[in-house]
Amino acid sequence: MSNIKPNILIIISDQLSAQALPAYGNKFAVTHNISQIMEMGARFKTAYTNYPLCLPARASFWTSRYPHQTKIISNGGSLTEPVLDESVPTLGSIFTEAGYRAFNFGKKHDAGSLRGFECAVNVPDMEMEDNEPVFPISVDTRRDRNTRKLVVDFLKNYKEDKPYVAIASFNNPHDICNWTGVFQGDRELPPFDGKVPDLPDNLYIDNKEFKNRPLPVQYMCCAHNRQAQIAEWSEDKIRRYLAAYHRFIERVDEEIGLVLNALRSRKDAGNTLVVFFADHGDSMCGRWMATKHTTFYDETIHVPLVFYGPGIEGRNKSLNGLVSLLDLTPTLCDYAGIDISGYEFEGKSLLPWLKGEKENESPHEYLAGQWYSEYCFTIEPGRMIRTARYKYTHYLEENGEELYDMENDPGEVRNRAGREEFKSILEEHRKILRGYVENTNDPYFNTFWKADNMWRSHKPGYRNHRGLAVSAYYRKNK
């Protein structure tokens, strides 16, 4: 690394599951540019977001604090967006204090956690001519085009002495949420003879297994509009959903390619760290689930995380060990030579792992994830503990629990929580949860919750859901 402070370019995709990418084993995806980032750098194989929803996830990783600490625990109570307390240091405030210029282009949805970044304005959408009738685009895709133009302009023109930290914050593949909306109910799909992905191995879960899940998981269709919409879909529509999801990934991949080209044209490209990750994933039709929500399954909570630049050891390197997006801000500070000892970060710097100094050790013993509510129409708090081999979840409603052996059951189709032979492992994970709650002052076990019985009425299985989901119901009856 040179003596001049490095620039940092952060590229974010919204709702991109790790397993949707070739670098994480996906055989269908075509992502030339994201793959190029993977090939040039070092990625973490097991990186988790700390909350599978935009606003809480973003406020958490821009501050390295858990959602209960940022107090941003939903996308807004009854649609009012919460705001981060001004006293909480953010990546932007820390870097500007250290002499950086900080810029955000594109999606914010930050509850104030982008404090310190300039240009942090919502990008207007632009008209695009290349709409496809089969995979119609909406504002998400159109805004991404504008975001990319702003980032490319910035990279072509930034000539100041100060180093920069810039965020290219893309929406896609988030447009899948609008695609699902467009195709809700029985609407006919236009003819399509293109390639479609295979159905996921974990598409179906038998009824006995399904009844063995915590109630918020069993009745997620009742809490979430888009999940309710896919109840009556056919397998063909599921395939089309996945094809559309991958198409939106290709669209963001194309924009990322143009950003990388612009970066390469800069003289200081060799002194720039590039980071790529996603705020959370998509259900990708595992267990007949679509878009994002309540659960801690890997599709929604396991995200890509890759770094490349001077000082990062290895090309196309896949690092083992547990990391979460809480580690992002401390890692970037450490990389830029900013002393992190005075900050109350919950994550830690991953730089020793990225430099190849600590490869045989996991950065963390366990990771914790949180859930509270999407828009506070229904409140179903839950916590997840991920250890090297297992995933444990707990929901306050009826003390619902799950335990998955992630090595033998990566699709999370067999809940082991009630099984005699997993008793000691279950107890061990309950203890880790209690320890985490104590260490982080998480008020989880005393959190208010509210799950209306009227949304616990149909036979188990998402395919048995009919009619509205709770949020649509409350909006309609207000």
Ligand code: ZN
């Ligand atoms: Zn339902």
